[in-house]
Amino acid sequence: MxxxxxxxxxxxxxxxxxxxxxxxxxxxxxxxxxxxxxxxxxxxxxxxxxxxxxxxxxxxxxxxxxxxxxxxxxxLSADASHPVQQAWAELDVVQCGYCQSGQIMSAVALLKAKPDPSDADIDAAMSGNICRCGTYQRVRAAVHRAAELSKA
CATH class of the missing domain: 3.10.20.30 (Beta-grasp domain)
Incomplete structure (x- = not known):
């Protein structure tokens, strides 16, 4: 048990x-x-x-x-109101979607550690998350957007 x-x-x-x-x-x-x-x-x-x-x-x-x-x-939130989830939806990150919950959880941890990450910070933190659809540019943009939303 x-x-x-x-x-x-x-x-x-x-x-x-x-x-x-x-x-x-x-x-x-x-x-x-x-x-x-x-x-x-x-x-x-x-x-x-x-x-x-x-x-x-x-x-x-x-x-x-x-x-x-x-x-x-x-x-993260009962209604997808977490800033990272909002950014993902706003920037239409998801293609097939299979990897996205892991991507989002990694992004949340990154933003907790570095509220205003650089592209290099994002690339390093997200490098262990593989997206077969190749949405990496949208992921990076969404992490930046989530950082903005978190400040608001």
Missing amino acids: VSLTINGKTQQFDVPDDMPLLWLIRDFAHLTGTKFGCGMAQCGACTVHLDGSPLRACVTPVSAVAGKSITTIEG
Whole structure:
């Protein structure tokens, strides 16, 4: 039995200690915004926040996060009003959309650490998130826009 706080709600899960956090989130907490991409922490589709820092859920065993706070894409805002989500919609970043929850979670962490990031900061922070559709220019523009929205 593992206890986790996911999106502000503390829950108990009867799962094996070595189960990847991704499967707990998707199959037991029924939050499907976090995606499986590669299973090797290489693509970023499974990015969530652990106590506010980005984490690849596909390779993280639940035993490593017991008692901690997890935020998924669903936990950013109930109505997509988070500045990063607003910027993503405003600039029409999404093409197929599969990688975007991980992209957004990485962008949120970046803006928390660097509220006014440079292009180089964005490129470095987002480099671990792969987008097969190639929306990288729109992602960069949306991070800049989210920084503006966060200041307003």
